[in-house]
Amino acid sequence: MTKSKKDTSVFIYDVIIIGAGPSGLTAAIYASRARLKTLLLEGLSVSSQALVTDKIENYPGFPEGINGFEMIGKFKKQAKLFGTEFVAEDVNTIHPSKWQDTNIWQVDVKDKTYHSISVIIASGAQFRALGVEGEKRLLGRGVSYCAVCDGAFFKDKNVVVVGGGDTAAEEALFLTRFAKKITLIHRRDRLRATRILQERIFSNKKTDIVWNSVVNEILGETKVQGVRVTDLKAKKETDISCDGVFIFVGLVPNTSFVKDIIKLDKDGYVIADSKMKTSRDGIFACGDCRQTILRQVVTACGDGAFAAFSAQQYVDELKGTAYK
Ligand SMILES: Cc1cc2nc3c(=O)[nH]c(=O)nc-3n(C[C@H](O)[C@H](O)[C@H](O)COP(=O)(O)OP(=O)(O)OC[C@H]3O[C@@H](n4cnc5c(N)ncnc54)[C@H](O)[C@@H]3O)c2cc1C
Numbered sequence: 001m002t003k004s005k006k007d008t009s010v011f012i013y014d015v016i017i018i019g020a021g022p023s024g025l026t027a028a029i030y031a032s033r034a035r036l037k038t039l040l041l042e043g044l045s046v047s048s049q050a051l052v053t054d055k056i057e058n059y060p061g062f063p064e065g066i067n068g069f070e071m072i073g074k075f076k077k078q079a080k081l082f083g084t085e086f087v088a089e090d091v092n093t094i095h096p097s098k099w100q101d102t103n104i105w106q107v108d109v110k111d112k113t114y115h116s117i118s119v120i121i122a123s124g125a126q127f128r129a130l131g132v133e134g135e136k137r138l139l140g141r142g143v144s145y146c147a148v149c150d151g152a153f154f155k156d157k158n159v160v161v162v163g164g165g166d167t168a169a170e171e172a173l174f175l176t177r178f179a180k181k182i183t184l185i186h187r188r189d190r191l192r193a194t195r196i197l198q199e200r201i202f203s204n205k206k207t208d209i210v211w212n213s214v215v216n217e218i219l220g221e222t223k224v225q226g227v228r229v230t231d232l233k234a235k236k237e238t239d240i241s242c243d244g245v246f247i248f249v250g251l252v253p254n255t256s257f258v259k260d261i262i263k264l265d266k267d268g269y270v271i272a273d274s275k276m277k278t279s280r281d282g283i284f285a286c287g288d289c290r291q292t293i294l295r296q297v298v299t300a301c302g303d304g305a306f307a308a309f310s311a312q313q314y315v316d317e318l319k320g321t322a323y324k
Pocket of ligand 1: 018019020021022023024041042043044045046047048049050051052053054055056057058059089090091092122123124125167170171254257286287288289295296297298300
């Protein structure tokens with residue numbers, strides 16, 4: 001029997017997309033519809049922010065609003081229809097492949113490596129922690145970063161929401177379905193949230209706002225019992241008793257796995273141009289993980305379309321199939 005030669009060939013995708021939020025799924029729809037061999041790697045340890053959003057009412061075409069979980073399901077279905085392959089894995093690293101000196105990127109997950117001509121990073125962002133005493137200890141015991149996930153546990157309870165942006169306002173309003181009282185604590189004397197949300201917060205009988213104040217400790221041993229708050233103007237410390245604390249004080253991009261490969265800004269967001277090109281040829285970025293001034297579903301989708309289009313042009317150039 002002759003000894004068979006070891007098969008060293010690898011399957012090479014045209015594009016690998018990292019992330020299954022609105023940006024990654026839109027990129028997948030565009031890429032697979034353009035007949036690129038498309039693989040989407042969707043993270044296991046972090047989920048899409050849209051997935052945990054109860055109601056998205058500013059995405060065109062849904063005058064009654066749409067639940068985030070339902071929306072992501074529809075996006076996924078559309079990407080699958082055009083041929084996108086899905087694998088649920090966290091990406092650990094991306095690096096240039098040593099395989100035959102080609103312009104191929106290698107994408108490493110836990111026990112496997114995928115190869116692709118281009119990569120689209122659509123890994124989004126996650127909530128920033130407050131970084132105060134008690135926050136870690138009481139996580140899941142009254143401390144939460146997701147009202148849609150945990151709100152129902154607080155039926156007829158008193159909760160505190162920390163933050164003053166759109167997400168804090170939306171989540172506070174969502175909590176009014178369950179909680180008896182919601183106290184919004186904001187470090188400034190006005191909210192950053194969009195006007196329509198402010199109006200809803202101000203007119204809701206269940207919501208109350210503590211202005212110019214910061215939470216510096218979450219109180220309780222085995223479950224949340226309150227928050228210690230400093231009034232920045234009066235320079236006075238008070239305790240507010242509550243059963244839950246929902247924290248919405250900004251985002252941290254999910255980009256640590258590419259920090260050594262492409263340029264990030266000082267906050268860790270990917271620097272990409274208007275065509276979603278990053279500092280490395282063949283790597284594109286879109287959505288909330290990108291340095292931008294507006295992070296929404298509609299902007300993430302727009303970014304995703306651009307990223308897929310740019311990836312397609314890049315792949316065509318390399319393969320010599322570009323339309324000239
Ligand atoms: C409570 C809340 C309410 C909101 N309300 C609205 C609203 O009303 N309207 C609106 O337009 N926007 C809203 N947003 C914002 C909107 O959800 C985001 O702008 C949008 O989800 C960004 O899409 P994205 O694809 O960039 O990232 P995301 O949707 O966050 O998706 C990121 C994806 O990347 C994956 N991922 C991360 N790291 C890795 C890794 N290492 N390997 C593999 N995969 C990885 C995750 O699993 C996820 O699938 C809201 C957000 C929140 C949290």
